[in-house]
Amino acid sequence: MRREPPRQPKRLPPLLRKEGSLWIAVALTTLMLLSACGGAKNAGNSATPVPMRVVTDDLGRAVTIPVKVTRVVSLAPNLTENIFAVGAGDRLVGVTTFCNYPEQAKAIAKIGDTMTPNMESIIALKPDVVFVSTASQIEAFMKTLEANGIAVYVTNPTGTVDVMRNLKALGEIFDTQKVSDDLIANLTQRINAVANLTGPLASHRERPTKVFIQISKEPLFTIGNKSHLNEWLFNAGGQSVTENVDTAYPKLSKETASALNPEVIILSESDDNKEPNDAFKNSPAVKNGRVYKVNADLLSRPGPRLVDALEQIAKDLHPEKFK
Amino acid sequence: MLLIGGLLFLLLAIVLAAAVMLGAERLPLFDLSEQQRSILYDIRLPRILLGACVGASLAVAGAGLQSLLRNPLAEPYLLGVSNGAALGTMLAFVFFQSLEITRPLLAFAGAGLATVAVYRMAKSRAGMNVERLVLSGVIVTTFLSSVIVMLTTLLDAAKLRSFTFWLLGDLSQATVNGVYLSFGAVIIGTIILMSQARALNLMMVGERDAFDFGVEVGRVRMLVFGASSLVVGAAVAASGSVGYVGLIVPHLVRLIVGSDNRLVVPFSAVAGAIFVVFADTIARTAIAPRELPVGAVTALIGAPLFIYLLRRN
Structure with a gap:
């Protein structure tokens, strides 16, 4: 009588064996990453290149942004207010937990607070531009965003003169100059009205x-x-x-x-x-x-x-x- | 000893007098206007007296804990007792904002809990050694720090600002009631510690030896922990975490009068008062009309001084 040979596990094709599953995971991840990168490249280079333009932020840096800015993130409550004020609030896809004005800002996705924004949340929102006033380790922060193909516009308006300049720059970035010019004219007129009563500025x-x-x-x-x-x-x-x-x-x-x-x-x-x-x-x-x-x-x-x-x-x- | 005691009191008098005369606003010696009287009696004096009470509190707590635990590094700040009190004060601030009396009470509870936690962690079947105690203190301190950081993050920005300043030690919020409370606490705490001074002397040799001499070790331990928590709780509730006082003051005092706790405890109280009043005078005047947190000044003086003491011994 023939002795039954010890049962051997059926040999699976290499990719399905236990150690193989790891390889599958690695291969799939690599594939996904590659396709993602390729996708980004394609969008940028071939078929329909997004027309770009260059603007200068408050640090004097040349920032390359799309001609039509459609998705932005604001990392400061006053920048959020200013973006709404120039009529571009609907293009905000991410704001900070501090951003509570105007009312619509509360409904926008939160990406952390001004000092400690969450990098992953920002990148996941795929913004064209991120507006930054300040952040902890702002240099490193800017580098990472730019390495991910996201433009960083630094602006930290303080006085009323700064605010006007900021509103004008935002009007140009969002192509809403009509709104921003009217707003600036209105604000200037109100400031002057106060000055007329309180004395020269x-x-x-x-x-x-x-x-x-x-x-x-x-x-x-x-x-x-x-x-x-x-x-x-x-x-x-x-x-x-x-x-x-x-x-x-x-x-x-x-x-x-x-x-x-x-x-x-x-x-x-x-x-x-x-x-x-x-x-x-x-x-x-x-x-x-x-x-x-x-x-x-x-x-x-x-x-x-x-x-x-x-x-x-x-x-x-x-x-x-x-x- | 009488001479040293006399000199110490003289020094306290000089420092107090200098502190009264110096400040962001220059005050004349006589004929004060109503406003100047208000500055002196409502703002400057309460702050100086509170500083004296806080300094005495932290120094006697340090002296008591060091003898009880037979460890030169035992100090309210390093052992996490200050942080326990700070967390208690913060919780009182968050949950019972209008009831100011809850702050010292919860600070006392926090200090007590932290003390017991450190002691329990440090004590093993083999007894307690220096490494275990310091390690437990560091663990409790860092744990409580992270809870405090979490709380300040959850609070809104305005409250956060006042707390970060307060955590560094700040005497600017001195009130007359605060002075009464701290003064009461430090008097009671010092009396309790002095009543246990003889027992503490014996316990410095070793708990077993002290036991053989008839010292009720458990009772002494409870009283010293209780008194330290009381004074540290009151001090922290009034001024945040002022570091290094409990560490260097008893060391300096022992250098001068030896290690008899019947002398170390009261002399530490006076020397601690001198140290904090001196440091706070710097904090009040160095960049006037702005102010520094007093804890930054005590650390700035205390850290190099401690290193010097360490190298000397």
């Missing part, structure tokens, strides 16, 4: 009303002369009592705060900044009830709403002139 003269801008109550933060709000306040007809502090947002000594005797206190209103610091309890501002609140978002996000805040504060500072 010169930075040398003194304003009679001494104002303290409180950014946070505890610890006490305010503005110095490097903040755009210094000039903004001047245009509204007030003079910052901390304008000789040589930085943007200093933590101020309460002793100094108490000695400053502001006539008006403006609160950049947020959860932890709803009333003046105790150091001001004897100041003319508190004694005369001249404490005004402005939504912190308006002050911290240079965009068209900075002019809304300008009008509001000009009226608060000079009620007699706005009748």
Whole structure:
């Protein structure tokens, strides 16, 4: 009787054996990657080349973008507001978790916050351009995006002049110059209207009303002369009592705060900044009830709403002139 | 000893006087205006007194923990006790914003829990050695730090800003009530620690030896942990995490008076007060009218000083 030979497993074709499955995975992945790369190349080079143009961002870098920009990501809440303001909000495919204005911005895909945006989410959205104001390790961040064929436009507007320039540049990028020009004309006219009532926009003269801008109550933060709000306040007809502090947002000594005797206190209103610091309890501002609140978002996000805040504060500072 | 004690108190008086006279605003010695009186009594003095209480608190806690754990590196900041208190304060801030009294209470609870956690992790059947203790402290500290970072990330941006500043140690939020609370805590804490000084002296030799001498080891341990958590909780709730005070002050004191805890504990309290008031005077005036966080100044002085002490021994 023949002994049955030990049962041997049926030999599978090499690719289906156990060790083969790994190879399949590798091969498939490579294939997919190759085709993806090839696809991108084809789109760029052959059949219908996307017409490109070159614009210059705030860092002076030449940025190559499509003539027709259709998909963009904004990494700062004020840039989101500005893009909406020039009539291109519908082309935003990604914004930050901070972007809560206008209302439509809340519905757009979130890619993290300004300082720590998520690279993978951004790339997955396949934007033409990413608008960046700042980010941690911005150099490396820009390199990675550009290596993935995504244009990076750096702009960080601060004062009203910057905002106007930013709106103009955005109008050109999105080809919505009509909207942006009208907006700029409107904003300029409103700023001038305020200036006509509060006095000329010169930075040398003194304003009679001494104002303290409180950014946070505890610890006490305010503005110095490097903040755009210094000039903004001047245009509204007030003079910052901390304008000789040589930085943007200093933590101020309460002793100094108490000695400053502001006539008006403006609160950049947020959860932890709803009333003046105790150091001001004897100041003319508190004694005369001249404490005004402005939504912190308006002050911290240079965009068209900075002019809304300008009008509001000009009226608060000079009620007699706005009748 | 009397001489050294006298000198230490003299030094405290000098530093306090200098701190009262120096500040972002220049005040005259006499004839203060109403506003200047307000600056002095409402802002400067509470801050100086709070600084003194915080310094004394951290230094006695360091002295007590170092003797109890027979470890020169035992210190509220390194052992995670400060971070435990910081997390407690933060939770109180997030969940009971209007109830300020919850901050020191939760800070105390956090400090206590962190202390017990470190102690439990460090103690093995073979007893407790230096490496295990420091390692446990580092683990608890980094774990609590990451919880704090997670919380600050989840909070909105405005709150985050005040917390990052506070975490570095900041005395600018001193209030008169805060001073009373810290003062009460440091008096009670120091009295408890001094009452255990003799037992601590024996425990420095070894827990078993202390036991043979009739020391109730478990009770001493509980009292020292409790007192340290009390003072550190009060200090952190008032001023955030001020580092290095609990580490270098008891070391310096031992260098001068020897290792008898009946002297080390009270002298550390005075020396700790001197150190923090001195550091905070720098923090208040160096870049006036702006301010530095006091924790940055204590670390800037404390770290090189500790390295010097390390090389000396």
